Amino acid sequence: MAAEYITTPIYYVNDRPHLGHFYTTVAADILARWARMRGKKVKFVTGTDEHGAKVAQSAEAQGMDSQAYVDKMSDFFREMVVYAGCTPDDFIRTTEPRHIKAAQALWEKLEATGNIYLGAYKGWYATRDEAFYPEKELIDSDQGKLAPTGAPVEWVEEPCYFFRLSRWQKPLLDYYGQPDVIAPESRRNETIRFVESGLEDLAISRSRLQWGIPVPGVADHVMYVWIDALTNYLTVLGYPQDTQEMKEFWPHSLHLVGKDILRFHTVYWPAFLMAAELSPPRRVFAHGWWTREGQKMSKSLGNVLDPKELVVQYGVDPVRYFLFRQVRFGHDGDFSEKTLVQCINGELAGGLGNLLHRTLTLVHRHLAGCTPVIAGSPRSQQDSSPVSDELRGEKVRSWAQWCQKELEHLIQQQDFFSYLERVAQGIHLGNQYITQLAPWDLAKKGPGTPEWDQMIEGLNSILYLVRDIAILLYPFMPHSCVRLMAQLGQKEQAPLWEDIGSSIQGGMPLPKPSPVFAKIDFSPVEE
Ligand code: MSP
Numbered sequence: 001m002a003a004e005y006i007t008t009p010i011y012y013v014n015d016r017p018h019l020g021h022f023y024t025t026v027a028a029d030i031l032a033r034w035a036r037m038r039g040k041k042v043k044f045v046t047g048t049d050e051h052g053a054k055v056a057q058s059a060e061a062q063g064m065d066s067q068a069y070v071d072k073m074s075d076f077f078r079e080m081v082v083y084a085g086c087t088p089d090d091f092i093r094t095t096e097p098r099h100i101k102a103a104q105a106l107w108e109k110l111e112a113t114g115n116i117y118l119g120a121y122k123g124w125y126a127t128r129d130e131a132f133y134p135e136k137e138l139i140d141s142d143q144g145k146l147a148p149t150g151a152p153v154e155w156v157e158e159p160c161y162f163f164r165l166s167r168w169q170k171p172l173l174d175y176y177g178q179p180d181v182i183a184p185e186s187r188r189n190e191t192i193r194f195v196e197s198g199l200e201d202l203a204i205s206r207s208r209l210q211w212g213i214p215v216p217g218v219a220d221h222v223m224y225v226w227i228d229a230l231t232n233y234l235t236v237l238g239y240p241q242d243t244q245e246m247k248e249f250w251p252h253s254l255h256l257v258g259k260d261i262l263r264f265h266t267v268y269w270p271a272f273l274m275a276a277e278l279s280p281p282r283r284v285f286a287h288g289w290w291t292r293e294g295q296k297m298s299k300s301l302g303n304v305l306d307p308k309e310l311v312v313q314y315g316v317d318p319v320r321y322f323l324f325r326q327v328r329f330g331h332d333g334d335f336s337e338k339t340l341v342q343c344i345n346g347e348l349a350g351g352l353g354n355l356l357h358r359t360l361t362l363v364h365r366h367l368a369g370c371t372p373v374i375a376g377s378p379r380s381q382q383d384s385s386p387v388s389d390e391l392r393g394e395k396v397r398s399w400a401q402w403c404q405k406e407l408e409h410l411i412q413q414q415d416f417f418s419y420l421e422r423v424a425q426g427i428h429l430g431n432q433y434i435t436q437l438a439p440w441d442l443a444k445k446g447p448g449t450p451e452w453d454q455m456i457e458g459l460n461s462i463l464y465l466v467r468d469i470a471i472l473l474y475p476f477m478p479h480s481c482v483r484l485m486a487q488l489g490q491k492e493q494a495p496l497w498e499d500i501g502s503s504i505q506g507g508m509p510l511p512k513p514s515p516v517f518a519k520i521d522f523s524p525v526e527e
Contacts, residue, residue, distance in 0.1 A: 204224045
């Protein structure tokens with residue numbers, strides 16, 4: 001079974017983590033947990049991007065030495081990984097010796113293959129984006145010329161090294177012709193349009209900046225921060241050594257990125273790789289941006305959402321679930337705490353939590369707190385069953401197995417939204433079933449009656465359904481789902497995809513139910 005190499009962008013340390021950083025890191029964690037659950041070999045990596053003009057300026061503004069500054073700031077991102085419940089296999093910092101070695105080796109390889117030459121850059125640079133912009137892309141505004149992203153630009157004239165990007169137009173267009181390499185489709189089209197319109201060679205060193213990786217053998221040039229940063233994806237696999245990890249993971253790379261850094265990952269990066277005689281990424285998925293209550297989040301508006309505060313207030317799992325349930329991955333979305341609370345109270349506490357609670361309460365009341373023992377084959381097909389035809393116990397019990405293939409396909413497409421939508425249907429099915437079956441009424445007839453047997457079978461079906469739903473939701477809400485499974489007598493550990501539909505032993509004592517998702521009164525996080 002193929003290995004999976006899943007990466008997040010490495011984050012600039014010019015500020016503390018915000019919701020955007022949290023979002024991509026959690027997306028990568030969901031995919032990594034899912035792939036591990038599926039029995040695949042996984043490498044999931046995140047980290048910090050610590051060089052460049054932007055970071056150097058922030059250090060200076062704080063009156064700090066650059067290295068001391070990045071050491072301090074990188075820790076906030078390490079901390080985020082923990083409170084986001086994420087399980088990366090590595091955390092890369094671009095100031096580490098292993099990375100400096102890898103970036104310099106890549107540079108030397110590009111030089112050796114004739115892809116680098118010395119020239120002079122004359123043009124616009126936006127430090128906020130760490131990007132060079134051709135005149136034709138700039139927009140005129142009251143404050144003068146701006147980058148298409150709205151970032152201020154400055155005129156730069158300096159000697160620099162160039163990468164022969166113009167050479168790679170045809171190989172890049174061929175690469176985009178392979179299935180699934182860029183998603184969503186709109187981002188693939190955007191990339192193709194950009195490359196078809198012609199590629200200029202790319203400036204890849206800065207001579208007026210010191211905070212960067214030295215260009216090998218050249219005293220007064222440091223690498224442009226993007227060539228440095230992109231190389232991180234190879235550093236962690238042991239590049240430039242031809243390691244086992246390079247062989248195993250590189251062909252299976254999936255880069256998750258935000259839409260603003262698409263071009264770097266779908267144009268520059270594959271061109272660098274092909275020029276260095278390596279295969280381009282298997283897939284790049286670009287997600288959208290979050291606004292907050294309809295407004296762009298920015299320091300000047302003072303409305304940047306601190307993910308740590310959210311996690312403290314609402315718990316990490318509900319926040320993780322909400323981000324992928326609320327907005328289709330790949331689309332922009334608006335974050336509102338009110339909607340988050342509605343989601344927790346409605347779907348999690350009211351839907352899933354309530355289904356589990358109602359079922360376990362009945363198990364404790366009528367079955368001495370033990371999982372149902374079913375004698376012989378299920379009898380819920382009987383004519384006397386109080387549930388409608390389309391809502392049979394058999395269907396409820398095997399619901400997850402029935403849609404397992406479809407869910408696997410959705411997660412492999414990073415379509416978290418449709419995946420969760422489908423799982424929400426399963427929760428709804430369970431609640432509809434228990435309401436129609438009304439096991440509390442069936443129980444009144446007492447043991448030995450057909451109604452009593454129906455109650456037992458019904459509860460059994462729901463236990464299977466809830467257990468399977470906990471497995472399906474595990475990558476999104478790992479801690480809650482393990483707690484959920486523990487209440488169903490399952491081991492307190494990460495489940496396996498193949499556990500879906502496996503038999504639950506009858507007569508097993510279950511702990512007293514305790515709510516996994518608490519309903520909350522709405523009181524917004526202070527700004
Ligand atoms: N350092 C570069 C990436 C180098 S990868 C080789 C960088 N860093 S960043 O810290 O500025 O941004 C990291 C990610 O955060 C980007 O993918 C960006 O899209 C994402 N987001 C920033 N603001 C965001 C939102 N408001 N919403 C969602 N994601 C956003 O770029």
